[in-house]
Amino acid sequence: MTGLPAFLVRRFLQAVLVLLVLAAVLYAVFYIAPGDAARLACGPKCSTAQVAQIRGQMGLDDPVYLQFWHFLQGIVTGHTYSTGTGSLHCPAPCLGQSYRTGELVTHLIAEKLPATASLALGAMVLWLVIGVGTGLLSALRRGGITERLLTGFTLVGVATPVFITGILLLLVFCSWLQWLPYPSYVSLTDDPQQWAWNLLLPWLALALVEAAKYARLTRSSMLETLAEDHIRTFRAYGVGEGAVVRRHALRGALTPVIALSALDLGTMFGGALLTETLFGIPGLGQQLVQSVQLKDLPVVVGIVLVMGLAVVLANAVADVLYALADRRVVLA
């Protein structure tokens, strides 16, 4: 097993580098972009003197590279902020303090992450079931009416943006049929049943779009695998079609699906912004947009870093899965 530990170390260093670059780029962009964070934080009624004082507290008087350096220091050693009257300690992986509310970014993320994670994971389970199922079915029933129907469905699914699907779902299930409540987020730990019930529509909205993509991928990948020589071999040796598909085609056909779903999951963790907004889910996506509008740099950096980390992690997991599924793949 020289492969796996070396791979993990390399991936870890890669992740650190990616995240560093991300943070640096964000600092640079915010430095160049117009608008004054201190004035925004203080509000329209502040005097110039008050703004200057707040700017000092926020550390905005320092040159931008020094701000960035302090930010990096905070991640490793933690940081203590003075609030004018007292002080606020921000423990080790300190991502700073919101310019706007003074809340610690780590707290903010911890507060918003569960909603986003619930949405992402649930939707993924749903889209994998629907997407892979549809894809397999249409590959195996090639040339029939089933395939045409399914192809039509996936085409519509891919072509419809999530906010249209979402609005339609709300309209049908909440307004006309009144089978479901208008979703409002309930934490899993508070009430698991209500959690699922309220998330059902957002999951569906996200999953339908994604499922269409997965159905197409699964279908083409399955057809490609079924055309391979080794499939012909087992057919030529009298192995039944069911066993050929289960034992010899499925594994090869699903490998690209695994790789793609890991990537998609990573992206979802950055918050499915449209879905969150549409269904009023208090997740990272919503928070990110708000913070960008308010030039709340620490929060933006924090959320982007979480997204980045999720993508890098998901990628690494996908690579490991890939190598497990196909022993010829060498981890590098």
Next chain:
Amino acid sequence: MTTPLVEVAGLRIEFPTDGGSVRAVDGLDFTLGAGRALGLVGESGSGKSATAYALLGLHRGTGARVSGTVRVAGTDVLAADDAELRRLRGGAAAMVFQDPLSALDPYYAIGDQIAEVYRVHHRVSKSAARARAVEVLDRVGIADAARRSRSRPHEFSGGMRQRALIAMALACEPRLLIADEPTTALDVTVQAQILDLLHELRAETGMALLLVTHDLGVVAGSVDDILVMRDGTAVERGPVASVLDAPAAAYTRALLTAVPRLDGPVPAAADTDVEAETETDVEADGEPENAAAALSGSAEDTPAVAAGARAPSFVKDQPSPARGAGRVPAADDGALLVAEGLRREFGRGRHAFTAVDDVSLTVRAGETLGVVGESGSGKTTLGRMLVRLLDPTAGRVHYRGRDIAALGEKALRPLRRELQMVFQDPVSSLNPRRSIGESIADPLRAEGRLTDAAVVARVKDLLDRVGLDPDWYHRYPHEFSGGQRQRVGIARALAPEPKLIVCDEPVSALDVTTQAQVVALLGELQRDLGLALVFIAHDLAVVRQVSDRVAVMRGGRIVESGTVDEVYDAPQDPYTKGLLAAVPVLDPAEAAGRRESRRALRDVMVTAH
């Protein structure tokens, strides 16, 4: 004998395509008795593989239309239901495929795959099936079969994979073994081993063999009867010895003539029948060349038979691919390219691998140096270093007295045009999205010396020169046959007026008749233009045809070199001797003799261990 094991009558196979259906097999009849061996021989597109697949009903569900009668071991294949067909497949009749890597599931251990197939036909436990798998793997000569049965296909060499596939076929003791080009993807020594194995198994188990191949040399020593196919019909059939010795059909004669031989020049075979026959054949393929001339071109003294009739400009006098005899290498002062101590490593540290190790050679102006070796011998790496497509790890390459081994890209650029390369795969070495004319024009444009009109004119000249129609400038690679694409590749290499061309397996992807034409073209061009050629190939017979001198490579080193006559007629190195002994021959009696001597050699080595 009552009913034969295989009975095929009036077999027709049609494949639907966008432009109507293509008839791959058109009214074929044959029978194969129990325990007999039949060779189904033909070039690509002759319908031989489609026929083999039809015996197991493998066209079912593909959209192909199959009609006629196919009876195998008592099963009416075309009428049988799926369950009957599954019992036949692998049970009574088993198939061995061409490419043993892709024919096995990459995800499972080889033993498990064999066991799975065994359990389809026998109600036994998993462990019993697994034991049977080890037993057959051992039978086909996989050493340490119990351990190796747990390996996955990519951990096996090409020859071992083919053995494993044969083991799978053997597992259920079929009465018929269908082998579809079983040795085409293999090196010549491995090919001989596999053919010997099939021969032994047949003698031992009494199963019948249907051997599908394009290679007459492969059938000669392995079957009782042969059936020559062309365009979906039988051209000739009969006992292998009489067909090969005295072919009745002109097409069979043409095929035989085109087969490159080890034993020097081939007698002239330019009789009018062959000429007419091949002429139409080639026209049907869209091959605009005087095929008869090329096919018979192996004779030193053949007059330009039909050159006047449809004279492409280059058929001025007969090209002579076979001229091993009597040619004396040029004097040493004619050295164009001298390689000294060339070495190339790939990878670093523990994974370092030396592909070419201390190779020195000389290429003289206007001569052909053949480089033969099996896969992995480093011949391609060497060829690429000679034209500096690869940088040597160590060593020198003197081109016209100047060391170019470590020359920078900028200093090298003026020399690039003089050193060209023709690649093995004419499909992947041409850009599918550019017309062939543009592909040929690329090196000329890169030079930037000619105006656009001059470039186009020169390309048209080149197309004409390699026997293609100049008006095809704007056509795309997919519109051409394999042989034509290789001509395009040659035209591209010729474009910058090179002094040396390295041809890396230029004909190994081609049918035997096309192969002969391309080889003839290369010889022709060489003589007219005074080119030096380095001809890299695994096929010893082709190398003998084209080369003045030859170098035999093994494991990155040259084990033997000299004039073709020296190396082929009096090989010194045991490896060269082994290679030569493995080359299939066309005479069945001689093939049997060689098989015996190979066995004796193997027995000696076994006792020695």
